[in-house]
Amino acid sequence: MHWTGGELVIDIHEISSPPLISRVRGQITVTPHAVTSVELPLTPDGTHIWRPFAPSSDIAVDLEAKGWQWSGHGYFDANFGTRALEQDFSFWTWGRYPTKSGATCIYDAVRRDGTTLDTAIAFDADGNAQKVDAPPRTRFKRSLWQVKRETRADRGVMPKQVLNMLDAPFYSRSAVQTQLNGEMVTGVHEALDLNRFRSSLIKPMLAMRVPRRRSWTM
Numbered sequence: 001m002h003w004t005g006g007e008l009v010i011d012i013h014e015i016s017s018p019p020l021i022s023r024v025r026g027q028i029t030v031t032p033h034a035v036t037s038v039e040l041p042l043t044p045d046g047t048h049i050w051r052p053f054a055p056s057s058d059i060a061v062d063l064e065a066k067g068w069q070w071s072g073h074g075y076f077d078a079n080f081g082t083r084a085l086e087q088d089f090s091f092w093t094w095g096r097y098p099t100k101s102g103a104t105c106i107y108d109a110v111r112r113d114g115t116t117l118d119t120a121i122a123f124d125a126d127g128n129a130q131k132v133d134a135p136p137r138t139r140f141k142r143s144l145w146q147v148k149r150e151t152r153a154d155r156g157v158m159p160k161q162v163l164n165m166l167d168a169p170f171y172s173r174s175a176v177q178t179q180l181n182g183e184m185v186t187g188v189h190e191a192l193d194l195n196r197f198r199s200s201l202i203k204p205m206l207a208m209r210v211p212r213r214r215s216w217t218m
Contacts, residue, residue, distance in 0.1 A: 008029070026063030031060075049080045054075060055077070092109035092117070104122045136153075162175050169202055176189035
């Protein structure tokens with residue numbers, strides 16, 4: 001990955017995980033509309049931080065496979081922490097929804113101590129951010145692995161999945177359509193069940209999906 005001053009260029013040369021093992025090669029270019037300086041602590045002591053670098057971006061994908069070339073709307077963010085997620089959280093959902101004025105990001109979580117995180121941040125086209133009121137949490141259909149899912153939605157509106165991206169026993173990522181303060185939006189949504197993740201039955205499976213190499217340094 002390298003930053004040109006105006007674009008994040010990601011060169012890919014990987015081998016995909018089972019069951020469909022194949023080479024994945026190509027390039028992804030992310031062009032932010034604006035780069036923010038926003039950091040959101042997810043815990044009171046700051047052990048986990050969400051960093052939305054570019055909540056509104058253009059993206060171009062050019063992989064060495066037929067049909068894997070496209071461009072559209074995207075984003076770039078990251079999470080940082082000094083403790084394992086499952087130590088501090090039992091469940092969370094996150095959503096990033098493009099809006100007419102920019103993008104709205106929603107972070108809802110249940111911490112291990114029973115407290116909750118209920119945050120909605122609206123970003124304008126210049127990357128300026130402000131916390132906003134959002135409609136109530138609304139549950140919608142569980143994932144294929146029966147992971148609980150919820151996001152914000154105007155009263156009387158039922159969110160729905162319009163594209164499945166990733167399904168795991170503890171995690172769901174999908175494109176979800178909902179309505180926020182009168183505006184119908186479709187964005188990326190994730191649900192993470194950290195009670196399942198910390199299970200002694202689930203954790204060993206990660207070695208199959210995310211293998212370790214002796215030469216890697218962390």
